[in-house]
Amino acid sequence: MVTVTFDKVRKEFGTMVALPGLDLAIGSGEFVSLLGPSGCGKTTTLRMLAGLEQPTSGRILIGDRPVNNLAPGERDIAMVFQSYALYPHMTVAQNIAYPLRKRGVPKAERPARVKAVADLLQLGPLLERKPRQLSGGQQQRVALGRALVREPKVFLLDEPLSNLDAQLRAHMRAELIELHRRLGKTMVYVTHDQLEAMTMSTRIAVMRGGELQQFATPAEIYHRPANAFVAGFIGTPAMTLADGEIAAGQGRAMLKLGTLQMELPPDHLSQAPTGVLPVTVGVRPEDVVLGAGDGQASIRVVEPTGHESIVLANAGDVVFTVRVPGDSPLRPGDTVPFDLRRERLHIFERASGRRLNADRDLASGPARLSVTV
Ligand SMILES: Nc1ncnc2c1ncn2[C@@H]1O[C@H](COP(=O)(O)OP(=O)(O)O)[C@@H](O)[C@H]1O
Ligand SMILES: [Mg+2]
Structure with missing residues (x-):
């Protein structure tokens, strides 16, 4: 279990300021959603946490360790993207085992870890199938499995459900809530879908134009929106x-x-x-x-x-x-x-x-x- 801290994190792309200065302190074991309209800086925030993008200034800490200068592989995080490309020629088991192979985990250790993850995600009966033989939801579970198998300290998820149809999204929301409850790991979840953020999060960071508007529990955001933007953005209708x-x-x-x-x-x-x-x-x-x-x-x-x-x-x-x-x-x-x-x-x-x-x-x-x- 580990905290995540953004300390005055600024990100410029050329002359464009994507994030003027983000301060955000995520508690250990929280499920925090970064929520806001397209282009507000959610993915950029997550990619900086993952080490795929360098902040222009400011510090990012995982636990009490500053990670600005650590490569993605040294950060003890795992990331699941919206487009979860599985290897089509590998079985489910091989896809899940892939990160272990890449990291040189001894071959003898791998099957047990794959099995544990497959059990957790109810993928046991599918382990010998190829991705094309799976439904969209099953494929998404394999992508999650590939992230989970590394047992990282922090999970980063960037709109992982947005390619799924409405019914499956609702189902996966419930699965993610359950998964978070069982693992108790810190999760940072990017979405533009307020329903996802409201249903799954311990706290929501509402963003607009690179600026944090409010960081609070779903109930607080619903009943006490900090400003008119949050008020209009949260709630359906x-x-x-x-x-x-x-x-x-x-x-x-x-x-x-x-x-x-x-x-x-x-x-x-x-x-x-x-x-x-x-x-x-x-x-x-x-x-x-x-x-x-x-x-x-x-x-x-x-x-x-x-x-x-x-x-x-x-x-x-x-x-x-x-x-x-x-x-x-x-x-x-x-x-x-x-x-x-x-x-x-x-x-x-x-x-x-x-x-x-x-x-x-x-x-x-x-x-x-x-x-x-
Ligand atoms: N590599 C990049 N180069 C230039 N501009 C970028 C780059 N990545 C993101 N941006 C810009 O930064 C802003 C935030 O983007 P992003 O973090 O992807 O938003 P979100 O994930 O909330 O939709 C947008 O205006 C986007 O166009
Ligand atoms: Mg994005």
């Missing part, structure tokens, strides 16, 4: 983000959201605002109330997904995304009473995107569906 204003006075804070007006609960913000403050307001789909409240919403779209439906509802001049139970009788064109769960509103400074909420709201527990129509 995405939360509604709308421009508004907070007008403060006499110890009260009135939120104006287009034509909607409401008083914010006392202590909702970390600092009492003064005057009029332009904000961006974030509302999760489960935090809109349809069927109760003083406001009024008109239903525009109802998208059934089975156990729930996603509704687009106009209130004032804002279009809210709302989660309702699948058996809700709401239909497009309906007009219904409307409210927001004010204690759960996310408030961001409009100019900077910075979160303004007081940090007590995580304790308010998981969101409940609150529709009474």
